[in-house]
Amino acid sequence: MTKVDILAIGIHPDDVELSASGTLLRHAAQGKTFGLLDLSKGELGTRGTAEIRAREAAESAALMGASFRETLDIPDGLFEHKPENWLKIVQVIRACRPEIVLCNSVDDRHPDHGRAAKMTADACFYSGLEKIITYDRLGNLQAKWRPKAVYHYIQDMQLIPDFVVDITPYFEKKMQAILTFRSQFFDPEGEMPNTPISGKDFLDFMEGKARVFGRSIPVNYAEGFICARIPGVNDLFDLT
Numbered sequence: 451m452t453k454v455d456i457l458a459i460g461i462h463p464d465d466v467e468l469s470a471s472g473t474l475l476r477h478a479a480q481g482k483t484f485g486l487l488d489l490s491k492g493e494l495g496t497r498g499t500a501e502i503r504a505r506e507a508a509e510s511a512a513l514m515g516a517s518f519r520e521t522l523d524i525p526d527g528l529f530e531h532k533p534e535n536w537l538k539i540v541q542v543i544r545a546c547r548p549e550i551v552l553c554n555s556v557d558d559r560h561p562d563h564g565r566a567a568k569m570t571a572d573a574c575f576y577s578g579l580e581k582i583i584t585y586d587r588l589g590n591l592q593a594k595w596r597p598k599a600v601y602h603y604i605q606d607m608q609l610i611p612d613f614v615v616d617i618t619p620y621f622e623k624k625m626q627a628i629l630t631f632r633s634q635f636f637d638p639e640g641e642m643p644n645t646p647i648s649g650k651d652f653l654d655f656m657e658g659k660a661r662v663f664g665r666s667i668p669v670n671y672a673e674g675f676i677c678a679r680i681p682g683v684n685d686l687f688d689l690t
Contacts, residue, residue, distance in 0.1 A: 451518050451545045452483075453546055453547045453548075454484050454485040454518075454546050454547075454548050455484060455548065455549050455550065456477060456482060456483070456485075456548055456549070456550045456551075456552060457484070457485050457486075457487060457542070457543065457548035457551050457552070457597070458470055458474055458484060458486050458487070458552040459486075459487045459488075459539070459551060459552065459553040459554070459566075460486075460487075460488055460489065460553070460554060460566070461488075461565075461566035462488065462490060462492045462495070462526070462562070463488045463490075463491070463503045463504070463506065463521070464492070464503075464506075464510075464628070464631045464634055465563070465603075465605065466552070466603075467624070467627045467628045467631065468605065468656070469555070469603035469605050469673065470552045470675075471510075471620075471623075471624045471627045471628070472617025472620045472621060472623075472624040472671065472672075473552070473603075473615045473617060473673050473675075474514060474516075474552075475515075475617070475620035475623055475624065476615060476616070476617055476619070476620055478514070478515050479619075483517050484516055484517065485516055485517045485518045485520070485546050486507075486516045486518070486520070487519075487520050487522070487539070488507060488520070488521045488522070489522050489524045489529070489538075489539070489570075490522070490523075490524050490526035490527075490562075491503065491504065491521055491523070491526060492526055493525075493526045494526040494528075495526075495634065496642075496643050496645050497634055497642040497643060497645060498633030498634060498642070499633075502633045503631070503633065503634075504521065506630050506631045506632065506634075507519060507521070507631075510627045510630040510631065513623070513626060513630060514627050517546075518546070520542060522538050522539070522542075523538075524538065526562070527562060529562075529565070529569075531565065531568060531572070535569060536569050536570075536573040536576065537573075537576075537582075537584060539569070539570060539573035540573050540576055540577045540582060541584045541585075543574060543577040543595055543597065544577055544584060544586075544594070544595045548597050549598050550598065550599050550600075550601065551570070551574050551597045551599070551600045551601070552600075552601050552602075553566070553571065553601075553602055554566040554567040554570065554602065554603070554605065555567060555602055555603060555604055555605040555609065555676070556568075556609070557607060557609065558605045558606050559605075559606040559607055559646075563605055563606075567602050570600075571600050571602075574597050575596065577594065577595055577596055578594050578595065578596025579594060582594070599678070599681065600677075600678035600679075601675040601677060602675060602676040602678065603673065603674070603675055604663075604673075604674040604675065608659065608662070609674070611663065611674030611675055611676060612675060612676050612677045612681075613674075613675055613681075614663045614664070614666060614667060614672040614673065615672055616667060616669045616671075616672050616690075617660065617664075617671050617672055617673050618669045618671045618672075621670070621671040625653070625656070625657075628653075634648065635652065636648060636649060636650045636652065636653055638650075660672060660673065667690055
């Protein structure tokens with residue numbers, strides 16, 4: 451696991467693709483590096499299995515050009531905000547030393563998302579404390595590291611963003627990344643149970659949401675984010 455500029459974290463293997471992949475692709479085109487961290491294997495999902503979702507996640511990571519994709523063993527749906535779980539996130543943060551962390555929505559239809567958002571944001575803080583002791587996979591003591599910023603991507607609920615990122619040139623590739631998760635999303639020949647995200651109308655919703663976020667800039671497509679803390683601005687002309 452090498453140092454990256456951005457670490458994108460989700461409780462489920464497709465969370466990042468759905469809500470922040472366009473932003474990652476935009477920054478990769480600017481020369482920035484990013485890694486992906488799935489906190490769970492998504493084993494409670496109605497469709498597919500943990501093994502299928504792992505293969506899909508690896509395919510998506512390769513498509514997007516991620517520096518790495520890691521999966522923790524935090525239980526899907528059954529996790530608690532406790533040291534046993536957030537220390538695992540701290541270990542990854544200290545291993546790849548990101549400047550920015552993107553993580554789950556602060557509030558959403560799926561209860562895992564808001565709970566994971568809180569646990570991840572707290573882990574980013576704890577990672578900067580000297581007396582929180584963690585070790586890497588070789589047993590070496592890890593140095594403290596705190597990301598400069600934590601941003602929560604917006605998921606199913608249409609929350610009001612603090613800022614949006616233009617993803618217009620990357621929207622089609624974002625949709626390709628989403629559709630690598632064939633077990634979860636629209637498949638006209640599929641025989642698995644229907645879910646709120648498996649119909650073609652959900653993909654239409656994804657496009658509509660990106661258009662709504664884009665309208666405020668104005669661009670064709672954008673992704674929205676909520677700040678964990680008030681950001682500072684050095685140059686007013688950087689704002690669009």
